[in-house]
Amino acid sequence: MKTLALILTILSFNVMALDSTLTNEKVAELYEHATVPDLAPWVGIALPGRCFFKDPQERNVSSVLLTFQNAERFFIAPLAADKRAPDFFNDMSFATITKRFPQYKKLVREISVNEGEAVMHKQEGSYFYEARIREFQDYFFLRVNLSEKAVRFCYYNKV
Secondary structure: OOHHHHHHHHHHHHHHHHHHHHHHHHHHHHHOOOOOOOOOHHHHEEEEEEEEEEEOOOEEEEEEEEEEEEEEEEEEEEOOOOOOOOOOOOOHHHHHHHOOOOOOHHOEEEEEEEOOOEEEEEEEOOEEEEEEEEEOOOOEEEEEEOOOOOEEEEEEEOO
16 A cells, blocks of 8 residues: 555656656647647636747746637637736636636637648738647647747646
């Protein structure tokens, strides 16, 4: 019994350590191993995460992924809190976030699914953004491209 408790304790520390040691490079590497996400179980659930910007590369920003469904179509809204602590969204519910931050409505985009990932597009003036979403183990990974070049990687914890 003590051995089981010790193993469970070690495993829980490893999961927490993975979350706190994820870097831009590690998230980019895990993204490459990830596959098409199944968003259905996560509709109406706030998934907290972090984003890493390419400049400065290891800037760790609080983020949350909100998933919506209308008929058979899925929509997502990835929010970031650049000026808040990295754990800002960690304990907030979907209802709290959508009530407290109504600007999420401007970020909601329909996603399309192809063989390897889910994709959403956004046009801002002459800039064309594309977000590619994949799933691997307990995480969703998001790669934001600007003119086909990665500018940000994010991860969202499903646990």
